[in-house]
Amino acid sequence: MARSSAGESVLTRAVRIFEAFGPDATTLQVTELARRADLHVATASRLVAELVSHGLLERGPEREVRIGVRMWELASRASPTLSLREAAMPFLEDLHAVVGHSVQLGVLDGDEVLFVERLTARDAVVNYSRIAGRLPPHITSSGHVLLAYGAPDLLERVLARPLERYTPHTVGTPEELRASLAQVRRQGFALLAGHVHEDATGIAVPVRNGLGEVVATMSVVVPNDDRATAQVPALMAAARGVTRALCGPRADRPH
Amino acid sequence: MARSSAGESVLTRAVRIFEAFGPDATTLQVTELARRADLHVATASRLVAELVSHGLLERGPEREVRIGVRMWELASRASPTLSLREAAMPFLEDLHAVVGHSVQLGVLDGDEVLFVERLTARDAVVNYSRIAGRLPPHITSSGHVLLAYGAPDLLERVLARPLERYTPHTVGTPEELRASLAQVRRQGFALLAGHVHEDATGIAVPVRNGLGEVVATMSVVVPNDDRATAQVPALMAAARGVTRALCGPRADRPH
DNA sequence: AAGCGTATTCTCGCTCAATGAGACGGGGGC
């Protein structure tokens, strides 16, 4: 017996191995890894051994397997994602210090928000995002910003799927979503109270590059109260700072 | 003609492709990528296409290839490296605010210091590290800490190679290095003035886990002056904070 | 110590996924 019955490539299988790990499964035994990756255990064992030899996976004392440092290093050395994060970091830190609640940096990947950075707060209302985590765009303020300024076919694709509600406040119909996005475009920011978690308000603003294109979104998660809107100017100032940093040493673009 | 003459695996080649990227080559054309990865251009083109289909690489408008967001995501979702970084982040931020200069978090990987995080400062003396970057351990304060508390065979391996000097101050002989490490063990921190760059002093302290093992190092890079030593208590306090965070909700360990 | 159960690695016959040489198409420059 040779070759996988499904005609799969080695790379496809390796990717499936990496995808088997997640925040709830940071280490896995070979057998479980094989099960999750849908591989014969001997095959999984072999691929794991090779990935370990390359440093992309690592083994622990109980033969458990985890993501290797080399994987992160290769991903990070030349990553556009991390270039953006690095440019944004000083502004995220300042915003974090000023607002006192969790701040986030998100990008659009596929049809989802991918969170690139999140600075948490001790007294955070609730933390519903995680670094390298994803959320559907219709439920978060970040997602609303990315949809509002994104390509029209993005919105069509999002609307082609059911809009699942996380709370009674979550946008659940195409009409609601379109109205919300129109408001984002008018106001220049998204403010969603209780859409992901009942007790939290998400506020997000677009982050633009030097060409004026929206490339990311900065957001904060604050308690539901009347003072939420007061955070908007700080957010916008921070986003402008990131834009400036993304342009490099050139002069600011006129608004 | 089939199969590589060198009997290389697909994974080995994919790793070489990723290794071709770096901070000085964030995007590459397929031909250049093939050259750097020592692959036939047709092979490189094919592997790139597949890696792009998995999101591990991405293409730009001029057919340039760059690291894909998915690579970073898979590396980050379950990464022990990022767990450490996340635990350390609040303390790095506080330290950054207090010291006003660049702060760094480094780990030992192989025989080198790998920088996991770096918060920069506007008026930083000099930034000689980068996130996901490596430096030889004998030249940096971080490296001295990791060597001082590391396994003896680590030091032997480091000493088995020539100790290259970056500046006239850099440790350049085994005797100098051993003496410096002994001092680190006595003092509990490393302070190296002008070892990497003439104008900068690096100060590093060990970060321990709940078992008392040194798992990382926190450091700052400050100007050379008599006030440098004053930063040590803040560094040590921050490192203790990280240890507490790494222990989870359990009580503090007695010192 | 022996036995058992589980997990992981090794062996090996088999085969098709991966290879690179060369053709081809596209784009840019002269």
Next chain:
DNA sequence: GCCCCCGTCTCATTGAGCGAGAATACGCTT
């Protein structure tokens, strides 16, 4: 138009990769 460079496609070739089953490793129980 011609030429050059780049990247993708085609295809004959073959050995890297496969999984079934054996062997080994490990932990636990009696």
